[in-house]
Amino acid sequence: MRGINIGYVDKIQVKYNYVLIKVNINLSSILIPKNSLVETSQTGLLNDTVIDITPLQIINNQDVEKFSVFTKSCVKSIFLCHYDYIRGERGLNYDDLVRAATRISQRFDDPMLFQLASMLLQNTINISNEFIEVTDNVANITILIYDYLYKLFFN
Structure with missing residues (x-):
């Protein structure tokens, strides 16, 4: 107890x-x-x-x-x-533990799982690259607007 x-x-x-x-x-x-x-x-x-x-x-x-x-x-x-x-x-x-470990190992042995995981990682990389590009463009546009407003009001 x-x-x-x-x-x-x-x-x-x-x-x-x-x-x-x-x-x-x-x-x-x-x-x-x-x-x-x-x-x-x-x-x-x-x-x-x-x-x-x-x-x-x-x-x-x-x-x-x-x-x-x-x-x-x-x-x-x-x-x-x-x-x-x-x-x-x-x-x-231990029998339940061995059964569960066997099921998990069989699922990780599936080639389709690795293909899907690879696609997920590749898509994540592509989305992050697109996000960086959009953020960079927004920063450039902000700088242009700032320069235009500065020239308009202070010149």
Whole structure:
């Protein structure tokens, strides 16, 4: 939780529409809010599976004092109780990363993409050259108008 190892995966059951994971928390003093984001992720080169638990609310000290996950009053609390369930989501994994990298590399391997990029750059250069020419002409016209007005009013 929050990047700290607080327990371990005890059992995994694969069902048709979901995966049920039993997690053992090391200490009963570790409280997990019911309003938490739970994701499974893969880390390391050996694809170690990790369950990330991120609390989505701020917990006050008064909520935590003398609280036990084993009492009957725990059911009405904001924390998960002993043997509670929480729905999780699939997080990031290396398979998704490899698929995404493959898709990106295939798109960059397309010769049409490089042709379009080359045309875009060439057109940008042409537009900037035209802009420089127009700016230069406007500057020349401004100088001519200035000279004409100077001669008209001061001569």
